[in-house]
Amino acid sequence: MAKITFHGAAGTVTGSKYLIEAGQAKVLVDCGLFQGMKQLRLLNWKQLPFAASSVDAVVLTHAHIDHIGFLPRFVRDGFRRKVVCTPATKELAKLLLLDSAKNQKRDAAYLNRKHLTKHSPALPLYDVKDARRALHRLKAVARGEWHELSDPIWVRFHDAGHLLGSNMIEMEIRDRDPPLRLLFSGDVGRYDAPLYFDPSPPPPCDYLICESTYGDRDHPDEDVLEILAEKVNQAYARGGVMLFAAFAVGRSQQLIYLLQVLMHEGRIPKIPIFLDSPMAVDATRIFRTFSKDHDLSEGELAPPNSVLDGPNVELVREHNRSKQLNNVKGPAVIISSSGMMTGGRILFHLKRRLPDPKNTILLGGYMAAGTRGRDLQRGRPTIRIHGWDVPVRAAIDSVSGLSGHAGRSELLRWLKDLPKPKKTFITHGEPDSAESFAAALRDQYQFETVIPQLGESFELGE
Structure with a gap:
């Protein structure tokens, strides 16, 4: 039995x-x-x-x-x-x-x-x-x-x-x-x-x-490229930084790939992208190694099998450089992990960016109960980070089409x-x-x- x-x-x-x-x-x-x-x-x-x-x-x-x-x-x-x-x-x-x-x-x-x-x-x-x-x-x-x-x-x-x-x-x-x-x-x-x-x-x-x-x-029945373009253009108009809490493995690569497609097609302005995650940078090497597992049908990039290439993309490994991103005024995109905001570098970016209404926090995918991501989804006025209650004044938005589920x-x-x-x-x-x-x-x-x-x-x- x-x-x-x-x-x-x-x-x-x-x-x-x-x-x-x-x-x-x-x-x-x-x-x-x-x-x-x-x-x-x-x-x-x-x-x-x-x-x-x-x-x-x-x-x-x-x-x-x-x-x-x-x-x-x-x-x-x-x-x-x-x-x-x-x-x-x-x-x-x-x-x-x-x-x-x-x-x-x-x-x-x-x-x-x-x-x-x-x-x-x-x-x-x-x-x-x-x-x-x-x-x-x-x-x-x-x-x-x-x-x-x-x-x-x-x-x-x-x-x-x-x-x-x-x-x-x-x-x-x-x-x-x-x-x-x-x-x-x-x-x-x-x-x-x-x-x-x-x-x-x-x-x-x-x-x-x-x-x-x-x-x-269900996820909304929407074109992920169209929705992402709309969200980015709205964030660009605010003039601040768009902070994306992304899983270092998978979501970060998807997001940068789609942003590059949109910029290549002229649907969003060419703005700097900072990938602040050593693990995401290393994960991209693995994604390239297994390129036959990729479906890149959303757009034509040069080269077409590139996920993170581009003169506007900075891959941030060093801790000191991560701290320097606090001085970035925007418009710009910062992608950091963890995806549910439970730990890692994203917490320091949230402390810096949440209090400013010019900034945009972009959520994507499932946020488990008890995580900061879920709290932001539910409109909490403050988020507890490192023992401090950080006020939420930034715009909170989401792109559900990037969910992996x-x-x-x-x-x-x-x-x-x-x-x-x-x-x-x-x-x-x-x-x-x-x-x-x-x-x-x-x-x-x-x-x-x-x-x-x-x-x-x-x-x-x-």
Whole structure:
């Protein structure tokens, strides 16, 4: 008998961890960090109800921290086997895990230095040494080919269209005839998204584990280039700086690519762009290495496979240069991370730019509950940064077309031709979103749906 247990992304969006047990094998699908509200972040410190050393393999859908960010801690706690992913995910994980470790160390040091912690002292969840040990466990495999994780569990990757190297995971448990088939959606990307190809059609399965990040709503039906041009021209008219909080991996590359297309076509003025993120600069090198994974159909640039080239683009690595950006008057674009404004250089830019009504803060994509990005979306008059309440006077705007997640209608479109599974588990969504999407699947496709709770287990098969 096979079993699945939901140790993350159940009743919430982040912390993706699904434990599959079959025969003597244990496989963990994703190994992500909980993010957002404090009660969720505290779960990262809670001991898992199974031994890390008992797991035979980890398989990853993609490189975002809510899907891979717990790996260093998992290795520290005793995991010593392989972590299977695509080649692009392996390269991106090097950036993201090392950066995560450095950020945690830096944030803990800042809290201790400013006496802003109730702990004595505040400690990081893991360090750079732990991250390096986790990276040594990564094994890259190609999409479209079957790979044995641990007898009787095999997996095959299909493009999810969400991020460079992202996948849905097709799994077969081959201790019966026919095999028991599971499909893990990972994060499903959008149709016609810049830089990424459309998500591959889902293969037939007995059990579907499906995300529901946007399960209760759709993105506006809008041309992302047209909307971005409108927002940039409005920000240009204000005369200040447009600050874009972007994920260093994926969103930053999309944004600069689209801005370059618009400038090339004369739809927005040629203004300076500052990419203030060493990790985003390094990620761009990886994007170029895997250029065959790019869909660059939005416009013709010279050269056409360039994402960040251009005399108006400055790639900012040094901390001192980042501080000098405080003196930039605008019009200009500053792109910085993290995307949900939970840490990193973006916080210092927000402190500088939020109080001035000439400036524009541009949001893109999902903002988890408890993050500063969500607070700005909801119109909070002040934002807490480094122990200070910073007034929000800048214009707050958004470009939802840059979201990496499929909206409700796109998820339904993705599943439209899938033969009905025996059961569909709705994960990776806040409660309202998961419940709404589960109802839509029941009503439109007659799927039997379950919304698992954190830590809940289910027997699979007969």
